[in-house]
Amino acid sequence: MVAETVVDRKKLIMPHFILEGERLREQIMSMPGISRVSSDNLLRDLESDYKLGIDKILLFGIPDTKDEEASGAYDRNGVVQLALREIKKHLPGILVITDVCLCEYMSHGHCGVVDNGEILNDPSLELLARTALSHAESGADMVAPSDMMDGRVRAIRDRLDAGGFDDLPILSYSAKYASAFYGPFREAAGSAPQFGDRSTYQMDCRNAIEAGKEVLLDIEEGADIVMVKPALSYLDVIYRIRNLVDVPLCAYNVSGEYAMVKAMAKLGYGDEERLVKEIMNSIFRAGADMVISYHTRDIYRNSWF
Numbered sequence: 001m002v003a004e005t006v007v008d009r010k011k012l013i014m015p016h017f018i019l020e021g022e023r024l025r026e027q028i029m030s031m032p033g034i035s036r037v038s039s040d041n042l043l044r045d046l047e048s049d050y051k052l053g054i055d056k057i058l059l060f061g062i063p064d065t066k067d068e069e070a071s072g073a074y075d076r077n078g079v080v081q082l083a084l085r086e087i088k089k090h091l092p093g094i095l096v097i098t099d100v101c102l103c104e105y106m107s108h109g110h111c112g113v114v115d116n117g118e119i120l121n122d123p124s125l126e127l128l129a130r131t132a133l134s135h136a137e138s139g140a141d142m143v144a145p146s147d148m149m150d151g152r153v154r155a156i157r158d159r160l161d162a163g164g165f166d167d168l169p170i171l172s173y174s175a176k177y178a179s180a181f182y183g184p185f186r187e188a189a190g191s192a193p194q195f196g197d198r199s200t201y202q203m204d205c206r207n208a209i210e211a212g213k214e215v216l217l218d219i220e221e222g223a224d225i226v227m228v229k230p231a232l233s234y235l236d237v238i239y240r241i242r243n244l245v246d247v248p249l250c251a252y253n254v255s256g257e258y259a260m261v262k263a264m265a266k267l268g269y270g271d272e273e274r275l276v277k278e279i280m281n282s283i284f285r286a287g288a289d290m291v292i293s294y295h296t297r298d299i300y301r302n303s304w305f
């Protein structure tokens with residue numbers, strides 16, 4: 001009765017990795033329980049998840065081929081676009097959010113256009129806007145830019161409005177830190193940068209005031225929901241942003257945070273249920289309104305919340 005925090009599982013979002021092709025299912029070694037699947041298997045998973053009650057998802061595409069313009073990201077028949085149309089046809093009750101980024105589609109693995117070893121901010125905006133619009137045209141309910149280029153929320157908002165999607169919301173990865181906790185994701189998505197790192201566009205973990213600036217800029221540019229990512233090493237940032245702005249706040253409980261829990265449980269160093277409950281309570285206690293987490297399916301299946 002006096003508990004200050006109550007976790008509502010309806011506020012959880014389940015991420016998925018989609019492969020091109022058919023009948024594919026590849027377990028991600030560092031993330032037990034999470035696989036990369038082709039869209040036929042994805043539909044099967046979504047259907048059984050939907051029966052459990054999971055009705056909010058985030059999609060990542062893993063294309064077969066990559067190039068220097070990330071052309072697969074905004075291809076009408078790209079891996080995400082094809083899956084979106086299938087999902088919307090067969091499972092219209094699911095809210096589908098798409099990750100908008102170029103790194104999975106770029107041969108060099110960076111989130112923007114590269115020239116002479118440098119990541120170029122402004123030329124990347126056009127490709128990101130194109131990607132967001134093509135997701136919208138294929139049926140996305142919400143787009144989530146994760147690239148961290150400056151000005152991309154405005155570029156995406158303008159393009160969506162011009163394309164007739166003025167009511168499609170943007171969930172912006174506003175305060176996204178350059179983090180070692182993305183390690184398993186990069187294995188899953190094959191998106192590790194081929195040279196350098198993401199520190200010229202993602203945030204420095206020593207900074208929290210700057211997160212406020214990033215969030216305010218994104219809201220001014222048209223973000224409807226803002227995000228802090230990762231979650232666990234950044235609970236203070238979640239708390240700070242919660243007190244700074246009045247738009248919905250999302251937190252991303254990232255791949256490395258999930259992998260740590262699974263590894264502990266496997267080694268017998270901790271009880272998975274208690275770990276997951278404590279983690280979720282902490283993120284919501286800090287002030288998140290919704291959480292993207294790979295634990296979502298386990299939480300529903302085991303009725304942990």
Ligand code: PBG
Nearest residue numbers: 101103146181182185254255256
């Ligand atoms: C793509 C992207 C990343 C994640 C979400 N979108 C990886 C990165 O920035 O390197 C991380 C998700 C996770 O670790 O679970 N830019």
